[in-house]
Amino acid sequence: MKNSDIRRRMLLAALLPVALLCLLLSGVFLFSRFEDINDNYQLRNRSVARQLALACEFGLFAANQEQLQAIALGALREPDVRWVGIRDRAGRLLASAGEANGAGLPGVFGPAEQIVGNLPDMFTQAVYASGLKLDDLYEESNGFEHRSAAPLGQVEVMFSHQPVSDKKREILLLGGLISILGLLFGVVLAARLSAGVIRPMMRVSHLIERIGHGDFAAAARVQANTSADDPLHALQENLVRMANRLANVQQELEQQVATTTSALREKKEEAELATQAKSRFLAAASHDLRQPIHALGMFVARLSQLQHDAATRQLIDKLDASVRAIQNLLDGLLDISRLEARAVQIKLQDFPLQELFERVADDLAPLAQDKELRLRVRPCTLWVRSDSALLYRILLNLVGNALRYTEQGGVLLACRPSADPTQLNIEVWDSGLGIAPEHQEAVFKEFFQVGNPARQRTKGMGLGLSIVQRSCQLLNHRLQLSSRLGAGTRFRLTLPRAAPRAAWAEAMLPQPNQDGVAQGAAVLVIDDDDLVRQALVELLQSWDYQVAHADGLQQAQQVIQNGFAPALVISDYRLNGNAQGIDVIAQLRQQLASPVPACLISGDADPALLLAAQVAHLTLLHKPVRPAKLRSLLSRLLTVQGESDARS
């Protein structure tokens, strides 16, 4: 297509001038030839008419019709003469010869020589007596010169135009033929010449196209095909040179990229190894920390249940607060690691906000009271679609954070409709010290705390906003922060709205503590750590449970064989000799021949563990377990068990 286009243009460029010149020249030559033919025709005819007039002079003078007729007949022998008429000065036709159609013409005396009217081949010639120079003396005296102007008569000759027309047609045909031949020759010549230019051009064009597609080897192939007399030889050589250079540059670049990539991979592997090492270290450290802190928490809980004097009670309270702080830190770390591993299962459902708000307010009311801050929750009737547990943790962190960084004034938790009717905004306002613009991104990083270089324990660990942000990302909720230094902070959470529904199972929400629901139930505690086991047993006993304990499967099986029928089994996940709590519980359930409620307690933050627990339909508690949480779980498990028993 491109090829034919270029070819057509080149042909046009070459042919148009030739064709024009050809036409022009033919036109000019034909025209001048026609003129010549016409002129010759006229001249010859005129001369025939003149000769005839001369021949007729005496005949007209003598009015000799026989002679005139003979002259007329003689004139017919001239080529092209069709009709001859000879008239006297009165216009009478004295003699005529030839085709009759000219005979009717009226005698016209005009100029000596004339082409009559519209008939281009009718010539008339007036006949005058030929003058003779005579004696000057008599001529001077006669005074009658003017009379000599009168003609003797006139001769009319009609010529046939046919031979002229034939000749013109012949010339026209010949001229046309020559023009067409010339044009054809031009076409062939132009085609051949243009092919000589177009072929190399197309070759170069294809070469460039192939180089464009990265086929640098094409240059070498083309170079082999071209000869030195190619009009575009130099261009092709340069192209080949360019292609070679491009190929070299590309090779170099590829090598560089490969080198850099491998270096980066090494760095990445190093970093990954470092991260894994860090994770392993953190996991190990946290696991090892959890066990004693778990036990410590339980001991402190047990201790606080005992009777003490005022001074000791105060000491125990402070001890309890310290243990709780450590537990909070470990919880935060656990949350982060779970969120990071995407090990958190999201359960999206529609639920009303109001109850969630109330629980957050209830949970944080003591903190607000401690700091003498006003915590307000604006009543809200709207429903949202989200994960209630994750959203609870988000709000807990946001409001808790707000309380922690506010010294006076208060904190407001409110929900507002969004500009988008399908969305809803939850806002947390505080009158705290605010966050400087340069810190507004950094606050979401782990362990970042504004205005707490001393890292006061009361201000938390700096994990809250990080957890909030990761949770929001997981839920696909938008989190916005707007704050000014000294003028408070506002967090806005945007989440999808849901239509309110009448039947709302409150059980879906994490239930508040239900103390005393299943008091006196038999609980089997399995843990290989003596200290932890002892603390748990004592704690459970203080809550009026019948407690049996074992350090592993064998002891547990023995306890059951001894006649202890546990209503609930609490097992450590990792037991002695690589035994796993999940397997132990399964075997005990087999032994008891009933799906006894059970829960696992683990010091590992391993997300795989959580999945395994979910598969086995077991509740997993992480060390250090807060006594309150444990108590609430136990009562719930036992209640569910009681209800199912009642149903069965």
Add this chain to the structure above:
Amino acid sequence: MTRRWQILLLGLALSVLCWQARAQAPGVRVAVVSSQLSAPHMDAAQALIRQLESRGVPRSSIQIYNPADVASIPEATQTTIKVWVALGTQAAMVLGKSRLKAPALGALVPRAAFERVLRATGHQLSPQFNVVYLDQPLSRQMALIRLALPESNRVGVLLGPDAWHRNASLRDAASANGLALRATQVDDDDALFAALQSVLEDSDVLLAQADPLVFNSHSIQNILLTTIRANVPLIAFSPAYVRAGALLALYSTPTQAGAQAAHWVLEVLAGRQLPAQPLEPDDFEISVNDQVARVLALTLDAQALRLALKQQERQP
């Protein structure tokens, strides 16, 4: 070529003379008015002057004028002029129209033309206004026919309406020479051929008269053709006709005319009057077209004829 140079030089000389004469205007006694500066007129003027000078008339008293200058000749000059000579018809016409105190003599003027001048100017032929005809006297013409073509008895003549009155004199002249005249009037060009044919049928010879209505440069060719075809010789009045194909011509040369005019000028200068009758040319020439003569199977010798004619005229 040589002749043309001569004419030119003569013309120049005459012009110079004119200028001189004007300067010596009081001495002019003979005023010559020439129609043209053509060769015949100059020949006539030269012959006139030569003749006068040989008879004692000083050159300075002879002045040549153009016809256009006549009206502007000063009164003083006019009073000294004793005689006017008009060379050519146009000059004669100018003199005829001018009020002259001296007698005027025309020369080189054909008979028909002089008749026209008289009609136009209202002059009468008189001693004050006379002419030496250019045409030969009719008797001389008839005598020549008699001499040259003794076998011819019938003479044909074509006359235009203006010249028809000469019919009678022609007839007289013819019969005086023992010839029969066949005269036909030609009214216009169309009738020429018919008239010619009818004349030629009854004539042995056609005598051309200087009548421009009939004989002119346009008609002569066809007339000659007709006469030759009819085998009738044409006797013409000018050598030009002989060159064109006429058998004979009888005429006076300009030199002869000038010399004759000089004779009459001398008469006037000598205190005598011009005659009251028109003057016929007294000297003449004869031309013969040998080719035509051969065709007509005639043997003619121009000089012999002239001498014979002269001799015949001298006899009483």
